[in-house]
Amino acid sequence: MGQKRVERAxxxxxxxxxxxxxxxxxxxxxxxxxxxxxxxxxAQTTDQSVNAATPxxxxxxxxxxDFAGANPLELQEFIRHLGLFxxxxxxxxxxxxxxxQEYHGVFPKDHDSLMTLPGVGRKxxxxxxxxxxxxxxxxxxxxxxxxxxxxxxxxxTDSPILVEAKLMKLFPQEEWIGMxxxxxxxxxxxxxxxxxxxxxxxxxxxxxxxxxx
DNA sequence: ATCCCGAGGG
DNA sequence: CCCTCTGGAT
Numbered sequence: 001m002g003q004k005r006v007e008r009a010x011x012x013x014x015x016x017x018x019x020x021x022x023x024x025x026x027x028x029x030x031x032x033x034x035x036x037x038x039x040x041x042x043a044q045t046t047d048q049s050v051n052a053a054t055p056x057x058x059x060x061x062x063x064x065x066d067f068a069g070a071n072p073l074e075l076q077e078f079i080r081h082l083g084l085f086x087x088x089x090x091x092x093x094x095x096x097x098x099x100x101q102e103y104h105g106v107f108p109k110d111h112d113s114l115m116t117l118p119g120v121g122r123k124x125x126x127x128x129x130x131x132x133x134x135x136x137x138x139x140x141x142x143x144x145x146x147x148x149x150x151x152x153x154x155x156x157t158d159s160p161i162l163v164e165a166k167l168m169k170l171f172p173q174e175e176w177i178g179m180x181x182x183x184x185x186x187x188x189x190x191x192x193x194x195x196x197x198x199x200x201x202x203x204x205x206x207x208x209x210x211x212x213x
Numbered sequence: 214a215t216c217c218c219g220a221g222g223g
Numbered sequence: 224c225c226c227t228c229t230g231g232a233t
Binding site: 086195 | 217218219
């Protein structure tokens with residue numbers, strides 16, 4: 001039974017490599033601060049919306065010092081249409097202040113330190129570690145969570161951290177970062193929450209929740 | 214468990 | 224109208 005999940009995992013790796021050979025982070029950024037801000041902004045919204053807002057935002061605030069000294073009300077206007085804008089604005093400012101004061105302007109390279117930053121939880125920390133420092137990690141967001149249980153790699157009721165642990169056991173470490181992005185793409189364009197494109201899916205035979213379930 | 218919260222799709 | 228979108232803090 002544990003063996004069966006390992007076989008599923010191998011199959012998922014094989015199929016997703018075929019489907020999305022070039023899957024990568026779609027957030028646009030040019031520095032560590034810009035990446036962290038973009039990830040914080042991406043909560044409960046699409047990366048497309050984030051990328052629409054960040055050019056003006058990054059032109060106005062160019063580094064950690066600018067974000068740390070930002071006026072909350074002014075920053076809010078740049079991100080208002082992303083939702084959760086008050087929380088995100090405050091978290092970005094507090095995050096920048098903490099990185100400057102406690103880490104001398106250098107983002108830490110471990111989850112525990114990153115997760116002490118305002119607005120940075122496990123998912124955000126993992127995305128940052130994987131994308132900026134290329135440290136193997138699997139960020140479990142809404143897409144990864146849904147795709148994992150539909151493909152039988154985890155349970156629907158599993159917490160994000162449990163799904164993360166299961167996927168780390170099922171996937172070889174060198175696949176972690178790539179599979180994270182491929183599962184995101186699969187969830188976004190095929191295995192969608194509402195109206196999944198099961199007809200186009202090459203993994204119907206291992207799916208635990210075929211449409212319309 | 215609940216709140217924060219706007220935009221887009223069905 | 225309701226659900227979903229790369230969540231986190233209380």
